[in-house]
């Protein structure tokens with residue numbers, strides 16, 4: 001028997017139930033969250049494998065591609081290989097959903113002026129307004145990030161509590177880009193500092209923090225947790241998660257459930 005098959009068998013023996021749909025459906029596959037597509041050369045971090053039923057493993061297949069592509073929009077440290085991967089990913093997503101290309105577009109000069117003004121920012125010296133890289137995105141990206149976020153936080157909950165979020169559980173997910181005004185919000189910065197769990201994100205002793213990083217804190221009673229995740233320099237997701245959705249009192253109409 002090959003080592004991969006052996007690994008799968010022993011992994012599923014230790015983790016017999018899917019962690020994404022309430023913890024009672026038998027797991028049949030190993031899911032990688034975040035998916036390999038998020039990482040340079042598909043080198044994903046160790047310890048981010050999760051037990052999944054077939055349906056949950058496939059549930060965010062398309063959304064993951066959209067979100068992984070979106071995570072690469074900030075290109076300041078891109079290598080040639082990254083750029084090639086990026087172009088291949090755009091082609092793949094656009095083939096599946098041609099509207100995606102119109103969902104993300106650069107801001108025009110007037111919109112950039114307004115963007116800078118609203119945030120009290122100055123145009124950097126020597127850069128023309130239309131060359132400031134700010135993109136606008138629509139519903140495809142928004143919906144994809146939210147659906148992907150559900151899966152991501154169900155996985156991180158499982159990793160750090162050792163249990164699947166039950167059907168009664170809920171998550172409140174907020175996301176922001178590196179251009180969101182919320183990024184400088186003092187309340188957010190204070191909250192971030194209370195998240196004192198900082199797990200290593202490593203593959204073969206290489207740190208992958210510049211591609212995916214997060215902080216978290218769990219309640220002492222083990223019934224809730226908070227996470228703040230960041231992908232490259234592009235966007236972040238914030239999540240409050242609890243085993244009973246009634247424990248999340250803020251914004252109850254936007255509470256997400258397990259799959």
Ligand SMILES: [Zn+2]
Nearest residue numbers: 018021053056
């Ligand atoms: Zn499932």
